[in-house]
Amino acid sequence: MTRADQRPPAPAPEPPAAEILNLSVLLPHGAAVRKPGTTPNKPEAEDAGRVPLSEGVPLSESVPPIDSKPLIDGITLRLHPGRITALVGASGSGKTTTGLALLGEYPPGAHVTGEVRVPAGRVGYVPQHPAAALNPARRVGALLRDIARAQVRDLRLPRRDRRTAVTERVLRACAEAQLPDAATLLRRYPHQLSGGQQQRFVLAQALLAGCRVVVADEPTTGQNPLTKRHIAARFAALARQGIAVLLLSHDLDVVHTLADDLHVMHEGRILESGPPHRLRQSPQHSHTQALLTPQLPPPPTPPEPTKLSQSRKLSQPAKPAQLAQLAQLPPSPTLPQPAKSAQPAQLTQPPKLPNPASTSPSTPRPPADGTPLPPLLHIPALTAHHHRTPVLHIPSLTLRAGECLAVVGRSGSGKTTLGRCLAGLHRTYDGEIRLDGTVLPRSLRARTREQLAAVQYVFQDARAAFDEHRPVLDQVARTAVRLRAAPADEALTEARRTLTALGLPDGLVRRRPHQLSGGELQRAALARALLARPRVLICDEITSGLDAVTRRSLLTLLTDLLHTRPDLALILITHDPETAALATHTAPLESAHLTEPVPTPTPT
Structure with a gap:
């Protein structure tokens, strides 16, 4: 049973914490030319009479290029406090572009029309690639302490109590983000953490900042099943605290467990919307059916006997036409065997790769007597x-x-x-x-x-x-x-x-x-x-x-x-x-x- 099935029906939805109204983002082919005074991440309105996308964002006049490609096209989305809204779709369908619009961030040179409203104020963002949000030259605990210090300073605590209060807030945020042994990890640099640990540190930053809207871009990417369950539980707890969550994910199990509202995107547009269980059981669009109810690959057929490995033999799938092109790549030459001096061989001239139709003597072949390679x-x-x-x-x-x-x-x-x-x-x-x-x-x-x-x-x-x-x-x-x-x-x-x-x-x-x-x-x-x-x-x-x-x-x-x-x-x-x-x-x-x-x- 999903989280949405367990929740009693709400009498009336609260006013949205954030909303996107008829938003379109077009990206010109080739290099984009920006007018003086604009920055790479600020949108350009269609004309001066358009409603600004978000308060405080300066816009400049421009005409949409003729050869523009829409990244997102006419998206309307409302995020309500205490609800988790999920966007799913193929890679490149526009999910991340939609999520970043809530922060007023757009691709450089993008032509943007529509409106974005965030009355709730601060928006937290957990990127798909968390290393981009971490300073490689600072320990991961430094930014968390900077955020906590600003909060503690407003409390006007005695100076002797401030350091303890900062540490408590940082450790509490790490615990909420499912980071065990945080005291040790806080001393590391980003490159000394796994991808999953980096992601949870970025989530801890958003939680510590007290954001009322959180955009989570693939938050369970690279996580083991146990950690996925912990993160899913954490986002459910965020919703219970009245935080609006926009979940951008390919993880269908997490989406069906967490989401109250589900939107399916394809080529920059929303194809279908509704409760996750309804879209999974009765999709109206063929793309939705392929995305939400994926069929497993056909049963494998045993390959011809080979002695390349004494372990389990891999199945030979049907080879699609496009994948067959990669089969034309010739194998690589083996490295030269070490000389008696035990020094690695130096490459003086790149080796000629064997022709795919021919057989290179350097290509490994199973011995005739069946012994392993x-x-x-x-x-x-x-x-x-x-x-x-x-x-x-x-x-x-x-x-x-x-x-x-x-x-x-x-x-x-x-x-x-x-x-x-x-x-x-x-x-x-x-x-x-x-x-x-x-x-x-x-x-x-x-x-x-x-x-x-x-x-x-x-x-x-x-x-x-x-x-x-x-x-x-x-x-x-x-x-x-x-x-x-x-x-x-x-x-x-x-x-x-x-x-x-x-x-x-x-x-x-x-x-x-x-x-x-x-x-x-x-x-x-x-x-x-x-x-x-x-x-x-x-x-x-x-x-x-x-x-x-x-x-x-x-x-x-x-x-x-x-x-x-x-x-x-x-x-x-x-x-x-x-x-x-x-x-x-x-x-x-x-x-x-x-x-x-x-x-x-x-x-x-």
């Missing part, structure tokens, strides 16, 4: 540290070509630290990491181009991994130019083909990163990693910001990659059971200790 990735023992504090211990880990390892565990258990160690982004560890028998340098800067291409990392926070000033297509193609010395024209062609196969058309990827949604950037980050033709691909929660339809397509793609790229090993860092089910092995991480990987049970 030699290890592709091997960690004899590893202990990682933050300063002097151990944060990850791996007794032993071996991964062979053609295998897929799912690393699961609670937020903060060390999953991302493991991926960062493999990618050369976390240098403070004891032990060694071997790829094809060669010890990888600890630092990313000390690795050769061949070693950089061999281990690719797809970050959970995809937005922070892109340069905001360059088009996404150029950044994806740059990987092939830099790591494989591919000609620029060939790199662009391959980048377009890979991005299109991931559902990102050419017109979209010519934009800058801030003009794409979080889910679209996650797929672009995966495409960039694939263009390196890696030997080990590390995917950190890459399905967490995707809608159900896109997530199924991406899972099919990952399964297909393991069949078309026999030299590839895949590491999935995830909380999603459906994603973990793709793996041949599963390795739980509990309290920073990685247990021995076990074969993933075959779904029945």
Whole structure:
């Protein structure tokens, strides 16, 4: 039974705490030209006679460009105190743009019409990528204490009692945001926290500030099931306190549990609205049906026998036409074996990649006698540290070509630290990491181009991994130019083909990163990693910001990659059971200790 089913019917709705009236946001193709005196995040009205979008926001006159693309088109939305309103839709449908409108924030150069009213005053925002709201040069507790100090100062307490009052308020906000051991975490910098911990710290900021309207953009992204339940309970408690909550989410379980009102968005418009149970049981639009009642992938058919792995064999799904394009990518060459000097080989000239139709002698093949392949990735023992504090211990880990390892565990258990160690982004560890028998340098800067291409990392926070000033297509193609010395024209062609196969058309990827949604950037980050033709691909929660339809397509793609790229090993860092089910092995991480990987049970 959902929260909405348990609540008695209200006699009459209260006046809205915030409302959006007939709001449209159009984004010109190409570079936007702003008039002098305007700032990138301020809207431009259609003419001087329009009602301002929010009080105190300066507007300038402009004419909508002819080739404008609507990000949102005629949105009307009302948020009432004590109610949770959910917006669901595919990546890029306009959910985040709608939520940011309540803060008076719009894409640079956007042409905006309509009206936004926020009589409740302050609006809190929990972004999908929380690192953007945290100062990388300050400890996470610093901003919380700044907010608390301003509140305590107004209470006019004796000076000797102020520090205690500040600490109590900060710890209480952390507890409300489901942050255990807050006293220790408050001393860390943002990069020393997991994505889930960063998200809860941003939520603690909004709670501490006393916001009466909270916009939560994918608040359960990258969280384990237990933490999801705690966060859902926290937002339900916020609503009971009379706070209006706008929930932007792809997590249908959380939406159906929490939401009082549900709106389905598609291409910038609201298709359907109503109670969640009604839309789920009797959707009126085919897109709503596909989004809210997603069908599981068809039952897998057993693949042909292979000896790439002695574990459970992956299923071979039906290959869609677009995904088949990625199957044309040739496999990557293996790294050279270490010389007797035990020094990593230096790349003097980029290797020529094998033709897809031919067979390269460097491509791993299962031995004829059925024995397992030699290890592709091997960690004899590893202990990682933050300063002097151990944060990850791996007794032993071996991964062979053609295998897929799912690393699961609670937020903060060390999953991302493991991926960062493999990618050369976390240098403070004891032990060694071997790829094809060669010890990888600890630092990313000390690795050769061949070693950089061999281990690719797809970050959970995809937005922070892109340069905001360059088009996404150029950044994806740059990987092939830099790591494989591919000609620029060939790199662009391959980048377009890979991005299109991931559902990102050419017109979209010519934009800058801030003009794409979080889910679209996650797929672009995966495409960039694939263009390196890696030997080990590390995917950190890459399905967490995707809608159900896109997530199924991406899972099919990952399964297909393991069949078309026999030299590839895949590491999935995830909380999603459906994603973990793709793996041949599963390795739980509990309290920073990685247990021995076990074969993933075959779904029945």
